[in-house]
Amino acid sequence: MKEIVSSMAGTVFNILASAGDEVTEGQTILILESMKMEIPVESTGSGKIAEIRVAVGDFVNEGDVLATLE
Template sequence: MQQQIYSNMAGSVWKITVKVGDVIKVGQEVVILESMKMEIPILSEYEGRVKTILIQETDFVNDGDILLELE
């Protein structure tokens, strides 16, 4: 079953901490956003293998944008 990880706020993608093929666990940090000079980690709500990364570092994302897809 494919799961998607969404941004929970608007900000710039400062760092992507996983790569395609990585197996991640619930609560694992997958992306760090920068907003108002603060670094905000995005944590996975699911476990699975990273299938697709839909963003790149320095991209601007909005609340609700899909960041990653898991399988």
């Protein structure tokens, strides 16, 4: 399993992928909001989303696991 982690602290603004979705490396899977900026979070590899571990409105810290890939 590959983990997709947050590169910075922020609030989950939008989730663009769901568990079971096939994604490619570099594809945006969710968007964080920090200091009024929207920061895309990209998949670290190709595969199927096993789990999205956050919900819209959740606050995350740098290094938190946001999703996992199978």
